[in-house]
Amino acid sequence: MALSLIAVLLLLVTVLRIVQLEKRSAVRSFLAFPVLALAVLELADLFALESFWPARDWKRTGLFVEALLPPLWLLLSLTYARELPERGLTVRTRVLLACACLLLLVPAFLPVTSFYYAPDFPVEPLLFLADAGFYFYIAILALLVMALINFESTLAHASSEALWRVKLDIVALVATLSVLVFYYSNALLYRSINMELVPLRSFVFIVASLMMLYARTHWRGSARVKVSQAVLLKSVVISVIAVYLILLGLLGEGMRYFGPQFPRVLTLALCFSGGILLLLLLLSERANREFKVFLHKHFYQSKYDYRSQWLGLTQRLATFDYADELAHRVLQAYCEIFGVRGAALYQHQKGVGWYCVGGLLELEPMAETIEDDSPILASLREKQWVFSSSDANPELTEADRALLARYDISFVIPLSEGEALSGFIVLGAQIVPDEQYRYEDFDLMKTIARQVSVAMQHQRLSEQLTQAKAMEAVGSLATFVAHDLKNLAATISLVLQNAGEHIDNPEFQKDMLNSLGNTTKKMQGLIGRLRNLGESELLQRRPVEILSLARRCAEMVQGRTIDVTGSCQMVLGDAEELQKVLLNLFLNAVEASAPETPITAEVGCNASPFIRVTDRGCGMSPRFIRNDLFVPFRTSKRTGLGIGLYQSRQIVAAHGGRIEVASVEGEGTVFTVHLPVAQAEPARGCSAAA
Template identity: 30%
Template sequence: MSDADGFQLALLGFGAAALAYGALAVRLMLSGYLRPQAGAPASWFLAAVGFSAVWGVAGTAAVWAPGAVGEVSAAAADLLRYAAWFGFLLALLKPGLHESPGGEVRRLPSVAWAACGLAAAALVLPRLIDDERVARAGLFAWLALPVLGLLLVEQLYRNLARDGRWGAKPLCLGLALVFAYDVYIHSQAVLFGSFDLDAFSIRAGIHVLAVPLLFLAARRMSDWQARLQVSHRLAFYSATLLLGGAYLLFVSGIGYYVRFFGGSWGRALQLAVLFGALLVLAVLLMSQTARAKVRVFINKNFFAYRFDYREEWLRFTNTLSAAVSPQEMGALVIRGLADMVESPGGSLWMRSADGSRFVETARTHRVVPADQEAADSAFVRFMAAEGWIVDLDEARQHPQRYPGMTLPAWLPPGGAVWAAVPLMVGEEMTGFALIAPPHAGAALDWEVRDLLKTASRQAAAFLAQLHAAEALLEARKFEAFNRMSAFVVHDLKNIVTQLSLMMKNAKRLHDNPEFQQDMLATVESSLDKMRQLMLQLRAGQAAPGGTAGVELAPIAKRLVDAAAQRGRTLELERVEPVNTRGDAARIERVLGHVVQNAFDATPDSGRVWLSVARVSGQVHVVVGDTGLGMTRDFIENRLFKPFASTKTATSAGVSGGMGIGSFESFQYVRELGGQILVDSEPGRGTVFTLVLPLLQTTTGSDLQMTAPA
């Protein structure tokens, strides 16, 4: 390329870059990037685009009017552009810089700003000191800038969650394109001592190609901090960068050799080798399979062990801990095991509820068409007995290494499944995982087996703990249902007692019209109660009933009448017109239960009394009797506990007390904010005092809750 052609190409490139970056900067300002609430990343992004536009203008001026001033101005603008991009990338990485477990990541800001300082020194010192060594050192300083840029781009992309990489791809591709080309031209300058003018002339044109990617990234990421969620514990990634840097340096050397010995075709061959190298490098960066093969090669030849066990264990544990629901755990187990060996995924098989087969419960990669395997098959029995990881290819080629095992017919022979990993809890196999072949086609050697075996045991423990938690939750649900059923049985017992007493009296009074009326009323009341019990069972909770004002005097009167119908006397010592809050039916049931217990514990010759009074801003309902009484031990340790009672079976054939009524009464009084006080002594009787909240009323208004006097 002639100097005139290079001049025109550079002039067009810098002019186009200035216009493209300037248009993007205006678009960003109109989108609100100047607002304070836009955040630090947005401000740095706008600054980087703006300085890039300034660099384009300065480059245009330097090409149009060559001279020291224009050259220094363009270089200074280039340095400011680099500094702004570094600030932007570091602002995105900031959430995880201080919590990163590795010191390399925490040192990135210092290294980046130090590199900018060295580049600034390299811009000034060669003009003050006429020494070739100083000039060459300055070229190295400028080469460090794009290398650090690639490093920061890699840290950003690799530390993003998988779901967040979609939005970051245009940004990372655009910046990687610019930084990678700068690595090339600066590495050429380091090799030859000066810049390749042909390559340098299209440098600004490369930036023009990157601007649409940056524009797309800005559209996808209107809020950089909210959309790009970088890990709060950054990991330092350098393998791809080191390989890329070494590769580009190698290609630069090859390009120099080709150009030197290639005659008139040397420049064309050099560019062909360059873009072929960039294509291969892009494949390495974007292809998971290629990266996996490179990683396996490095691990085999440069490290004593293939795996960094600490990092693998932390990553696997974090993967399992990410489950937010039981349904996600199976997929996370497969993902964790597959990631350890660079596999695309697999499927998880767990023992069915009846234990007769294993069924597929989760998968991240379709590996087999079947969805169940008998628990007594030779394949399952072998893994359960030996606890071995089965290499499917090895089992087909050398079946003698797996004695007594027969592969299921549904396992495809084409290598769709790489390994079967049993999930062992102690000596029991609770499931197994089928892993797809790794991207790199790694062998299932002893190190992989040990890693998968240990990880599978941890996964099995996680799954067993999850199933135990589910079983406990189910047991608690049954416990709640059984407790509710006990309440229902208690209420049914009371209804049966009432109906039994009515049938006993019917033999003597069946011709009495008044008795017939009472009998119909009793049957109707029993029917209503049974309907409420059916609703309670159907709803799975307490019988419906709101909270309202409850007058206690009418309840006391009804209790006296009910006792009289049974041939007993309930004495009313004192009944004040007081009110409490709650559900009237439930409060009447609680008081009726306490009164009935008093009658059950008191012979016909004894006394049972009831009083309702206001005491110190509360309602005291006192039920006393001169019956058998209770011991202090029973009151402190068994009273108000379900299935604890002093009652025995009655002569009418009705079973003795269950303790459910007392427990339900105690629970409901506590729900209302009250308490039950008990004073009893064997042989002298018992006094129950139900302390309930006082509900005061005002004339001409509904019941209202007021502060007690």
Template identity: 30%
Template sequence: MMVLAIDSLFTGLSVLANRPEGVAYWLTRAFIAKSFMPAIWLCFSLTYSRGEYREFLARWKILLGVFGLAPVGVLLSGPGQMLQLMPLETPVGVWTLQSGVMAKALSGVLLVAHVLILTNLEQTFRAAVGTMRWRIKFVFVALAVIFGTRIYVQGQAILFSAPDLALSGVESASLLIGCVFLVLAYLRTGWAEIDVYPSLTVLRTSMTAIVVGGYLLVVGVLANLVSRFGGAEIFQYQAFVVLLGLAGLAVLLLSDRFRQRVQAFAVRHFGRAQHDSVRIWTLFSQRLANVRDQASLCAVSVRLISETFGVLSVTAWLLDEVKDQLTLDASTARQAAGVAGGDSPNAASRSVMAGLRTRSSPFNLEEVNEPWAEELRQLNSTSFPNGGQRWCVPLRAGERNLGALVLADRVNGVGYTVEELELLKCIGDHVTSVLLNLRLADEVVRARELEAFRTMSAFFVHDLKNAASSLNLMLKNLPVHFDDPAFRADALRGVGNTVTRIDDMIARLSALRQRSGFKPVDADLNQLVSEALDGLGPVSSVELTRALQTLPGIMADREQIRSVVTNLVLNARDALGSSGWIHVRTECQGERVVLSVADNGCGMSPAFLKESLFRPFHSTKPKGLGIGLFQARAIVQAHGGSVQVESEPGKGTTFQVTLPAKDGQ
């Protein structure tokens, strides 16, 4: 406000100057004062009554920096870059002022900055509801008058390429009117602010942008008329009257009492219903489309009720099922639980919840003479002595009570009609159904998380089971082949490999939060197969043969492909019983490499192959987890490959794993 006052002072001195040089001198000082406005007032518009103003400042920091350079540009410009005195041919001795390059640029910057300032203030005002909007209404009107007028004046300066001293009084008049509204705002609420949370994105339906765009379109036509026929000298008086009328109209349009009286007049004289139910449900459905959690549902609900019934204080209390008590989730009068700055209690005792369980429809809270009702009244105190009675709408689904909506401070203290109470009950029932669906969806998400944890645990246990099976084979053969140095060397190497695999599994489990998917590297499938078979060690009473042909390289997660090979061979061994053979083969087929693991074991039935083979927790083995093949196929598919199976009961099974070659990817 100090910058605005200095600007008005310098502009007034320019009007009083007797010589053209004095006029140019004081207008140049006024331009310097104006250059400080964009950064200061844009910063104010981003922080005034906003709970998350730091996020807005971070998003706008580049533009704030650009506007902050405006004073530097003005101060560095030469005297001729701001204003130029041009003598007229006739009459002699008369001079005219023309805007220089820097003055034109500054006028454009000021015009853009003023539009952005009003857009941000509008966004804050539209995000506020109920009592919150009532508190900041006059501040918004004051700044709209001040900066709306300056948009008009800057538009004139750009159109005529010269400052019009005839309009200097318009800016002063707007500042005077704005100060009057600021005094009214102070008398109403002091300098206390509120915290609203407008969207981080720019509103596509900003009335500021629409009005300014329309103004700039029309003012070009008016400028041509003025330049042709004259009359600019009477603009300041006309503009003053228009500004005063617009300010009064804005106050009326923003008045809750005025809107309610207009609505009552229409109901009384035109006989229509009090509320347009189709419009209400359409608006409610549109707003609920973006609801994803309880907090956003409550915010949408209290705002709709406040706008529909003209209630300044609407509060949503939801049941905390762990503590069995009500907690504040959203309100048009004060901040919800968990938001810093709220002085009122944000939770009710269990007795309030017990009392609400006996209610199923909207009821007058003032008429209930019980301790729990008194506590609820204290939690929902009124802000206006003539705001009428407080009403409570229970959120009840069958025998399950989920919370309540409390309405207070209705405009003019008007009572609720039977029609309105029925509409309130319908809105409460709809809020309850959506709230119940959200809670059920949250339970489903938790169940899926538990199932995912169960599957992950099964994967981990299955890998440990494979490692334990490898060690078990070595222990069975150890008494028989202990004197063989080659066997002991193989056994030590197998134990070392198994320990390394267990360490890798633990590391993968520890890094599960940071790791997603697999980490492919250049690999040789034959080498991975050999490492997996060597890690198993000798398999007694089983003839294990391998036929590894020359293959192109692949992109694979080495540890995961080794686990696939290990799983297939161990499954084949379990299918053999006391004796049999296992044949491991690799080959190249076009642009893909193929791994085959065949055995002559018991085989599988067609029904099991079709319905249960790759399903988790389904196994033909008594002690099997039923997770190995499910995990193996998931790994292969993640590598862009596939798994085919051929099996016949009593004759054996062949698993064929196909992976893309490196050159064929």
């Protein structure tokens, strides 16, 4: 009775502590619900055994709680400390949880007598199972074993950093599930539930509660484990659990021949305590390292499985997004492979003559910089080998020795690019202080360092390439801006050329003011687009009468007469953008033609509206049209930028149209712009234009 009361109290305290921390950290989990269910089950069984309030059917209450245990523990095992996909749990997992929830219907519709009969209960706390109770508890047993396997999978895939955060919680949960599996295994072995084992269950609940409470007194946040196909300790843990359960079963059978029940419960409690300690031992970094060193020293020719180490390192270096993540992965690999408690990456700073910390893992923050002329670095450059602080190292100064002692540095590994020392990796204290490192360890350190140097060079070159592309984009933008400004400047230049002769002409003054106003408006529009750079620029589509638009554009070209003819045609488009296209075609025709040669623009419709610009200029070769005409930054003009026609085709394509070109060298060129027709009636616009 005392054990059960203590268990209930500690379980409730654990629930409150879990809720308090989750509320404070804004992180939610399902951990509190199974623990609360255990407290209610423990209380119901205690009241049933002690005959408290006999009018209340406490065993029926216990049946409902037992039916609730599988879905709660399955949900917890699938979500606790795991990195879930964006879509959440898989469909198969949700179906399994739904099936587990169906167990709640069994005690709801069946009477207690359908589960078991107990003629001398609670004098003899033994429940003989009927068929319904037998299959009910077998289902509970199977689902709890699934939850136990899920927790083992989480442990198997956890990194050393994540394992350090969650191992106490998961060991406590695994211990709780193990005692429940043992408790309900009587249903399979003896077709009965032996409630004499309730004190054993209470004892394990007490130990598990204390472990979870202790973990929360040193709480540093939870972790997220991504379960993948890489299994590290799975085979070892399963083997240990299998041997442990077999021995536990043998001990359980042997205890049937020993006296009163108290020694049996005590012995089983010691067995479960030993199992918990064994599991903690398996999760201890130092114990694992010592065991690995012992095995390789006495049973293997090589200390390392080079194939698995190489595959693991390649996978780490192949999947990173930025330089800091690469440094973290490299340092984590060194810590796990060589059994050290932390590491730091130093990188050379060009032009300043020292090395500074570029990455840190599980070490005290290292703010120091190391000068180029440090004896440690001199040793790395001279020997091109791993520096070990356990060697004599007579060349070290007192400052160097103080640095090594302060951070408990065990090894320094050079990173080289050609003959230059580009950086080095510092390894912290050894997990096993008396472990001897030999040539095989140093050779693997150097081999990994060479691969890391290559990966870091690739990362740096990738960043430089990204910067170069960004500068190229800026240059391209500047070129487009310069092209628009060149066209505007050409308009102003033509106005100034004619102002000397016709400045006193009122009509010229009116045209000049109109041209300058339009040019100023275009400049302001260009400045506005530069301010909103990066935002999507949508076309302002409206019905546009292109004959009038062509005539206005022809009037903007000062100093040359462009003959615009044809019929009124309405298209759906952005008048300002289409004006850019026409001005570019007109200015190209002016630049390609002699002053006395005619330039014409025809507006018509042939299945769709078109504008045809014809000149009798120098023309273009078929090779230039095919390879260079619409390619940005390629031009046949001495002062051209090579983006006008490229920009024009982009604008026309955005309208859903196309540009066609026909040209003969020495005879001239014809550009035809086809545009989609507008649904609006053109008559009114044409009369206004006329």
